[in-house]
Amino acid sequence: xxxxxxxxxxxxxxxxxxxxxxxxxxxxxxxxxxxxxxxxxxxxxxxxxxxxxxxxxxxxxxxxxxxxxxxxxxxxxxxxxxxxxxxxxxxxxxxxxxxxxxxxxxxxxxxxxxxxxxxxxxxxxxxxxxxxxxxxxxxxxxxxxxxxxxxxxxxxxxxxxxxxxxxxxxxxxxxxxxxxxxxxxxxxxxxxxxxxxxxxxxxxxxxxxxxxxxxxxxxxxxxxxxxxxxxxxxxxxxxxxxxxxxxxxx
Amino acid sequence: xxxxxxxxxxxxxxxxxxxxxxxxxxxxxxxxxxxxxxxxxxxxxxxxxxxxxxxxxxxxxxxxxxxxxxxxxxxxxxxxxxxxxxxxxxxxxxxxxxxxxxxxxxxxxxxxxxxxxxxxxxxxxxxxxxxxxxxxxxxxxxxxxxxxxxxxxxxxxxxxxxxxxxxxxxxxxxxxxxxxxxxxxxxxxxxxxxxxxxxxxxxxxxxxxxxxxxxxxxxxxxxxxxxxxxxxxxxxxxxxxxxxxxxxxxxxxxxxxxxxxxxxxxxxxxxxxxxxxxxxxxxxxxxxxxxxxxxxxxxxxxxxxxxxxxxxxxxxx
Numbered sequence: 163x164x165x166x167x168x169x170x171x172x173x174x175x176x177x178x179x180x181x182x183x184x185x186x187x188x189x190x191x192x193x194x195x196x197x198x199x200x201x202x203x204x205x206x207x208x209x210x211x212x213x214x215x216x217x218x219x220x221x222x223x224x225x226x227x228x229x230x231x232x233x234x235x236x237x238x239x240x241x242x243x244x245x246x247x248x249x250x251x252x253x254x255x256x257x258x259x260x261x262x263x264x265x266x267x268x269x270x271x272x273x274x275x276x277x278x279x280x281x282x283x284x285x286x287x288x289x290x291x292x293x294x295x296x297x298x299x300x301x302x303x304x305x306x307x308x309x310x311x312x313x314x315x316x317x318x319x320x321x322x323x324x325x326x327x328x329x330x331x332x333x334x335x336x337x338x339x340x341x342x343x344x345x346x347x348x349x350x351x352x353x354x355x356x357x358x359x360x361x362x363x364x365x366x367x368x369x370x371x372x373x374x375x376x377x378x379x380x381x382x383x384x385x386x387x388x389x390x391x392x393x394x395x396x397x398x399x400x401x402x403x404x405x406x407x408x409x410x411x412x
Numbered sequence: 413x414x415x416x417x418x419x420x421x422x423x424x425x426x427x428x429x430x431x432x433x434x435x436x437x438x439x440x441x442x443x444x445x446x447x448x449x450x451x452x453x454x455x456x457x458x459x460x461x462x463x464x465x466x467x468x469x470x471x472x473x474x475x476x477x478x479x480x481x482x483x484x485x486x487x488x489x490x491x492x493x494x495x496x497x498x499x500x501x502x503x504x505x506x507x508x509x510x511x512x513x514x515x516x517x518x519x520x521x522x523x524x525x526x527x528x529x530x531x532x533x534x535x536x537x538x539x540x541x542x543x544x545x546x547x548x549x550x551x552x553x554x555x556x557x558x559x560x561x562x563x564x565x566x567x568x569x570x571x572x573x574x575x576x577x578x579x580x581x582x583x584x585x586x587x588x589x590x591x592x593x594x595x596x597x598x599x600x601x602x603x604x605x606x607x608x609x610x611x612x613x614x615x616x617x618x619x620x621x622x623x624x625x626x627x628x629x630x631x632x633x634x635x636x637x638x639x640x641x642x643x644x645x646x647x648x649x650x651x652x653x654x655x656x657x658x659x660x661x662x663x664x665x666x667x668x669x670x671x672x673x674x675x676x677x678x679x680x681x682x683x684x685x686x687x688x689x690x691x692x693x694x695x696x697x698x699x700x701x702x703x704x705x706x707x708x709x710x711x712x713x714x715x716x717x718x719x720x721x722x723x724x725x726x727x728x729x
Contacts, residue, residue, distance in 0.1 A: 210613055241618060248614070252613075259610035261629075262708060263706055273614035276624060305706070305707035
């Protein structure tokens with residue numbers, strides 16, 4: 163579903179990604195962990211072209227992200243083509259980024275109606291069902307500032323799901339939450355994984371990575387240090403950097 | 413460990429002597445005296461001619477003037493804000509030529525006093541006597557290929573359009589566009605960039621993101637200064653005398669004053685009229701602010717109230 167080959171990204175003179183190679187199979191849940199500044203969030207943002215990569219290749223569902231290869235050269239995609247690629251990739255942000263002037267239901271129906279041209283009645287019906295699924299069936303008419311952090315993040319997940327994505331990206335979805343609210347968000351994500359959604363999750367929740375993840379990637383300083391089965395990496399890390407990181411967070 | 417089996421009586425409520433504020437009483441007395449003096453002046457000074465004022469401040473000419481003033485204010489603001497949104501988006505463009513053009517516009521029209529602009533827009537008929545609408549440089553192109561004729565669809569008499577109401581509207585709206593552009597730009601920049609990212613991640617286009625996500629949120633920041641602008645515009649319609657547009661409020665009231673040598677009563681009438689019209693605009697601002705603060709207060713919405721009542725009724729049965 164996702165394939166990265168030697169992905170490089172720099173901001174000015176700082177090289178944030180120094181050649182990332184990895185592959186995410188359909189229905190796989192990949193967790194990406196690592197210290198802050200290791201480039202894991204930047205890599206996630208490259209997958210839906212919120213950041214453009216400087217070197218290497220990145221494919222989602224067999225299509226190059228942000229470019230078209232023609233006659234041996236890469237051509238940048240137009241804004242509308244990039245937008246079309248993003249429709250199939252859901253993203254959940256650390257700070258939720260819900261639209262504060264819209265109710266939970268309006269947040270969920272906005273993109274299907276505006277982008278896909280789904281009818282309003284149908285979008286509302288499906289949106290209500292999605293909010294029901296994330297456990298917020300009784301909060302559809304609330305505005306984001308009337309919801310707790312955990313509820314807001316669940317609305318954000320429902321909003322991404324409303325576009326029926328093939329792939330879901332999670333950028334530290336529980337890092338901005340009070341500790342007692344983390345569980346309700348992780349439960350929704352666990353349910354998604356059980357339903358077979360392909361997911362790339364940048365997280366500090368090692369318990370989630372161990373129980374739900376099919377694979378674990380440890381990144382540090384812009385490179386993938388270690389990758390493999392989460393239970394194995396977490397209990398028996400092969401690299402010194404992995405060991406020292408895990409000893410601090412576990 | 414205190415005994416928790418018997419709850420002790422709650423302590424007695426505090427009944428302390430409050431701090432005295434003699435300053436407040438002195439200030440109140442001073443203000444009361446000043447207010448009494450002011451009212452006394454209004455009532456006793458014969459120059460005010462209250463009966464005369466009330467009789468004349470609602471004459472047909474004045475009412476027509478008030479209508480012109482209000483219509484001019486609303487139209488100049490609508491055109492100015494529309495222009496301001498376009499200019500603000502241009503100013504934030506990544507294209508330096510587009511952004512630079514907006515900057516030049518704002519620089520020019522903010523620097524020129526409105527009264528000068530109004531003089532100038534009324535004189536556009538002297539610059540060209542006719543204004544043609546068509547393909548630019550048509551005659552040069554025709555000459556180049558050796559044809560006769562032109563590509564012009566519409567020809568307007570300069571002296572005919574650039575006078576009166578239209579000239580006044582043009583001057584005020586173009587000037588307002590520059591101020592509105594800066595207010596709208598501040599509003600757009602006040603919206604969290606995460607909003608644009610979230611919309612982009614959902615596959616929304618830039619135009620959709622601006623229209624559906626950014627501008628509605630920017631409105632919260634835009635409306636209060638735009639209320640100032642609207643009230644300033646209401647007052648600036650009195651500058652229309654430079655065009656000249658004579659059927660506006662201030663001119664009509666002053667005309668009565670100078671015709672009858674009752675200057676003060678008509679000046680007071682002018683003050684009262686502008687107070688009333690400004691209050692009317694402030695009511696409009698109140699409702700606009702309420703509309704665009706949705707999701708930012710903690711107030712229960714109509715839908716939520718309905719839903720809550722439905723469950724309450726359901727649970728009592």
